[in-house]
Every structure is written in structure tokens, then in C-alpha cells.
Amino acid sequence: MSLARHLLLQLVTALALPVVLVTAWWIASADSTDVFWPPLSDIVDAFADTWTWDRITGDVLPSLARLAIGYTIALVVGVLLGAAIGLSRDLRAFLEPTLEFFRAVPPPVLVPIIAVFAGYTGWTSKIITIALGCLWPILLNAVEGVRGLDEVLVDTARSYRLRRRTRFLHLILRGSSPQVAAGARQALSIGVIVMVISELFGANRGLGASIVQFQRSFAIPQMWTGIILLGLIGFALSLLFRIVEHYSLAWYRGLRQADRGA
Amino acid sequence: VTVALHPVPAGRTLPRGLRAGQARDTLLGILGLLTVVVVWEVLPRLGVVDADYLPPFSEVAAALTDQLGTSVFWTALGQTLRGWAIGLGISMVAGIAAGMAIGSVRLLRELTASTIEFLRPIPSVALIPLVVLLYGSQPRSALVLVVYAAFWQVLVQVLYGVADVDPVIRDTARSYRFSRWARFRQVIWPTALPYVVTGFRLAAAVALILEITAELVIGVPGLGQRVGVAKSSAAVDTMYALVLVIGLIGVAVNILARSVERRVLRWHPSVRREQS
Numbered sequence: 001m002s003l004a005r006h007l008l009l010q011l012v013t014a015l016a017l018p019v020v021l022v023t024a025w026w027i028a029s030a031d032s033t034d035v036f037w038p039p040l041s042d043i044v045d046a047f048a049d050t051w052t053w054d055r056i057t058g059d060v061l062p063s064l065a066r067l068a069i070g071y072t073i074a075l076v077v078g079v080l081l082g083a084a085i086g087l088s089r090d091l092r093a094f095l096e097p098t099l100e101f102f103r104a105v106p107p108p109v110l111v112p113i114i115a116v117f118a119g120y121t122g123w124t125s126k127i128i129t130i131a132l133g134c135l136w137p138i139l140l141n142a143v144e145g146v147r148g149l150d151e152v153l154v155d156t157a158r159s160y161r162l163r164r165r166t167r168f169l170h171l172i173l174r175g176s177s178p179q180v181a182a183g184a185r186q187a188l189s190i191g192v193i194v195m196v197i198s199e200l201f202g203a204n205r206g207l208g209a210s211i212v213q214f215q216r217s218f219a220i221p222q223m224w225t226g227i228i229l230l231g232l233i234g235f236a237l238s239l240l241f242r243i244v245e246h247y248s249l250a251w252y253r254g255l256r257q258a259d260r261g262a
Numbered sequence: 263v264t265v266a267l268h269p270v271p272a273g274r275t276l277p278r279g280l281r282a283g284q285a286r287d288t289l290l291g292i293l294g295l296l297t298v299v300v301v302w303e304v305l306p307r308l309g310v311v312d313a314d315y316l317p318p319f320s321e322v323a324a325a326l327t328d329q330l331g332t333s334v335f336w337t338a339l340g341q342t343l344r345g346w347a348i349g350l351g352i353s354m355v356a357g358i359a360a361g362m363a364i365g366s367v368r369l370l371r372e373l374t375a376s377t378i379e380f381l382r383p384i385p386s387v388a389l390i391p392l393v394v395l396l397y398g399s400q401p402r403s404a405l406v407l408v409v410y411a412a413f414w415q416v417l418v419q420v421l422y423g424v425a426d427v428d429p430v431i432r433d434t435a436r437s438y439r440f441s442r443w444a445r446f447r448q449v450i451w452p453t454a455l456p457y458v459v460t461g462f463r464l465a466a467a468v469a470l471i472l473e474i475t476a477e478l479v480i481g482v483p484g485l486g487q488r489v490g491v492a493k494s495s496a497a498v499d500t501m502y503a504l505v506l507v508i509g510l511i512g513v514a515v516n517i518l519a520r521s522v523e524r525r526v527l528r529w530h531p532s533v534r535r536e537q538s
Contacts (some may be wrong), residue, residue: 013372105508212391223395
């Protein structure tokens with residue numbers, strides 16, 4: 001089979017079911033008079049009118065910016081704290097039950113607590129909620145990753161008297177990165193959840209807030225466009241994550257393959 | 263793809279030196295928790311943190327004791343646990359059934375891959391407005407969110423598991439003319455089981471998050487809803503007490519999931535090695 005045909009076949013298999021599903025939705029909803037399930041054609045029509053440039057810059061981008069800031073804070077704090085905790089056995093034993101407790105608290109209940117402290121209108125409280133929600137999976141995985149570092153590498157780094165900075169960058173950060181990536185992936189989906197929930201409290205703007213406003217004002221096709229947009233964003237973020245992970249963990253896949261081949 | 267099995271706490275067969283280290287670790291852990299409690303008690307008392315925002319631990323503990331004496335609390339606890347368990351159960355059954363069916367037929371696997379990759383990362387909170395319209399604050403609203411979130415966790419793990427079957431073993435079973443059922447029972451299921459259990463652990467945690475979210479945001483009856491009520495009636499100590507309980511449920515869910523993991527996979531090399 002030629003390469004072109006092979007690619008074409010792959011494309012067809014990838015698109016077949018989505019096309020069937022969307023067509024089924026389109027046909028099944030075509031004459032729908034049910035208020036809650038408007039025809040898909042109405043939803044598609046409403047899309048461009050709903051998500052205007054104003055709304056994108058006023059609601060969608062700020063939401064994503066808050067997610068990005070909160071997530072980055074969680075990543076930096078989680079990796080630094082995780083490295084510190086993972087390197088000391090006593091510190092790890094001291095903090096482990098406490099961290100396990102904080103990890104087990106479902107992030108949405110942080111919203112009322114942070115609201116008590118800071119009110120819930122500005123950016124700060126939302127970013128804090130997102131960062132706190134994302135922190136625990138990253139932190140606990142970083143601790144595990146640092147704990148699982150290859151002993152030989154650790155001892156070698158010590159024998160060669162690698163400088164602190166070099167040791168951190170090339171041994172600790174590198175060595176724990178597969179585990180950290182696993183935590184970061186969990187954190188990303190939690191981050192999206194918290195991003196939406198943080199906008200449902202108080203008078204707010206943002207992607208999550210707009211969708212709920214559509215629902216409250218019974219603008220049903222608009223609400224559907226919001227659900228679809230949120231879905232697309234979730235998909236795009238996970239795709240972005242996979243690309244970043246693919247490139248930054250290329251060495252790890254190579255290592256595993258070499259291990260298996262040996 | 264490897265299964266991330268959590269390290270299993272040491273059994274009774276460990277050498278003495280290790281056991282002593284374990285006891286020390288446990289002691290340090292308890293000390294850590296006590297430190298948090300003391301800091302929590304002292305900070306508001308010294309005025310470092312406003313006691314209106316963070317009441318001292320003793321006051322929260324008192325509020326918790328009050329709560330334990332009310333029927334409202336126990337009803338809410340029951341509602342939360344029931345919603346969580348039903349949602350998790352449905353996702354497990356549906357996830358395993360769909361995963362096994364899709365995973366063992368190559369054509370199905372290839373056809374559904376793109377759709378699964380697309381639907382899985384859609385945050386289930388996106389469905390909140392829809393379930394509010396359809397079911398209002400009935401438990402069914404929470405159920406939809408919980409099942410949507412937990413189902414994909416199970417499905418994807420089961421798919422990994424079925425794909426992990428050793429081709430030699432599969433072909434051997436086929437050569438010996440194992441029946442379809444025997445192949446499933448003797449070859450596919452044991453290979454996929456560690457993945458199923460990992461899916462259970464992930465799904466159990468996610469299901470709790472969504473159950474609490476639905477209660478807090480939509481007002482589905484349960485502990486999350488009580489947190490919202492406590493917040494809006496400015497009963498800050500009760501709010502903290504309830505959050506504490508929810509956190510403990512989370513810890514219990516994690517411990518339960520890990521003990522299920524150990525029990526179900528007793529025979530599996532990864533668990534046996536850690537215990538011998």
C-alpha cells in the first residue's frame with residue numbers, strides 16, 4: 001500500500017465515527033421542538049453571533065489567562081517543594097499524611113473558604129483557587145519522582161561534586177520529570193474544572209460565568225455553543241499538553257526502549 | 263504504558279530494621295498532623311489570621327461535634343456517599359463493558375480512537391448548565407456529572423489493559439482452541455485487571471470531586487450543599503468542620519481504593535514482590 005493511501009485510510013478511520021455522530025445529532029435534532037435540545041443547525045448559527053471578538057477578549061481569554069497563571073504557580077511551587085520534600089526522608093515522613101489529606105479535599109470546596117478570606121470578585125481569589133487545586137497532584141508526584149531517582153545517578157552526582165544548580169537542573173528536575181508530567185496532566189484537568197467553578201460564584205465574567213448566564217436567561221442555543229466551546233478548549237489543552245510532553249520526555253521514551261531492547 | 267501501582271505499606275514479613283524505620287515514619291507523620299493542628303489553633307488566637315476567617319481548631323472541632331449530633335448532617339453524609347457510590351458503580355460497569363468490547367475488536371478500536379480522545383478531555387463541569395435545566399437540583403444532576411467524569415477514566419485504562427495482552431499468550435490460547443469465554447477469563451481479564459483497578463482508583467477520586475461540586479454548585483442535597491448553606495449563613499466554623507469531613511471522606515476513598523488494589527491483585531507479581 002502506498003503511503004498516500006495509508007494516510008488516507010487513517011484519516012478516514014479517524015473521521016468516520018465523528019462524522020456519523022455529528023450527522024446523527026444533526027438529523028435527530030433537525031425538527032426538534034424541545035426547548036432544551038435545539039436543532040444543531042440553530043446552535044451552529046448561534047456560534048458566530050455568540051462568541052464575538054468582544055466576548056473572546058472579555059470572557060474567554062481572561063479565563064484562560066487565570067488558568068495559565070494558576071497552573072504555572074502550582075507547577076513551580078509543586079516542583080520546588082516536591083524536590084525539597086522528596087530529598088529528605090524525615091521531612092517526607094513528617095509531611096506525608098498532611099499532604100495526603102490536602103490532596104483528598106475536592107478542590108471545589110476551596111471556593112467558599114477562599115471566598116471567606118478574600119471575597120470572590122477579583123482575579124486573585126480565582127487564581128489562588130486554581131493554583132491550590134492544581135498543586136497537590138503535582139506536588140505529590142514530584143515527591144514520588146524525586147524519591148524514585150536512580151541511586152547510582154545520585155551518588156555519581158555527589159562524587160563528581162556537581163554544583164547545586166547543575167544537580168537540581170540535570171539530575172533532580174530531569175529525573176523526576178516523567179512523574180511530574182503524570183501529576184501535571186491530572187492537575188490540568190482539575191485546573192479546567194476549577195477555572196469554570198471559580199466563575200460560578202458571585203457576579204462574574206468569564207467563560208464559565210457566561211455559560212451559566214445563558215442558561216439562567218434561557219438562551220439555550222447560546223448555552224450549547226458555550227458547552228461546545230468549553231469542550232473544544234478542554235480538547236485543545238490536552239492536545240497541547242501531549243505535544244509538550246512528547247518533546248520534553250523524548251529522552252525518557254528512548255531510555256525505556258533501550259532498557260527493553262537490552 | 264506501565265501501571266502506576268502505589269507502593270504498598272510493609273507487611274509483617276519485613277526485616278526488623280525496616281520495620282523500625284516504618285514506625286519512625288508513622289510517628290513523624292502523626293507529629294506532622296499534630297503540628298498542623300497546633301498551628302491552626304495558635305494563628306487565629308494570636309491574631310495573625312482573623313478568627314472570623316479562620317476560627318481556631320478547637321472551635322471547628324466543637325462545631326464538628328455539634329454537627330455529629332444532628333440528623334441533617336448524617337442524612338447529607340449518606341446522600342453524598344450514595345451519589346458517589348452509584349455513580350462510580352455505573353461508570354465501572356459501563357467502562358469495563360465498553361472497554362472490553364472496543365478493546366478486543368481491532369476495527370472498533372481504530373474507529374473509536376479519535377472520538378474517545380476528543381470526548382475524554384471535555385470537562386464534565388461543562389455539562390452543569392444542561393443538567394440544571396434538565397433535572398434541577400435532583401440527585402440525577404450529580405449522577406450525570408459523576409458518570410461522565412468517571413467513565414472515561416475507567417474506559418481508557420481498560421483499553422490500555424486489553425492492548426497489553428502478550429501476543430504469544432493470546433496466540434497460544436487460540437492454538438489450543440480456548441473458547442471465547444475461556445480466552446477472556448484466562449488471558450484478557452487477568453492482564454487487564456491491574457489496569458481496571460487503576461481505573462477504579464482514579465475514577466473513585468474524580469467521582470467524589472464531581473459529586474461534591476454538583477452539591478456545592480447546583481445544590482444537589484449532600485455535604486457540599488451543607489457547606490454552601492454554612493457559608494451563606496456565615497457559620498464559618500461549621501463550614502470548616504464540613505470541609506474537614508469531606509477531606510476525610512476523600513482520604514477514606516483513597517485508602518479504600520488502595521486496599522481494593524492490594525486485595526484484587528494479591529496474585530500479581532508487582533504486589534507480591536513488595537510483600538515478600
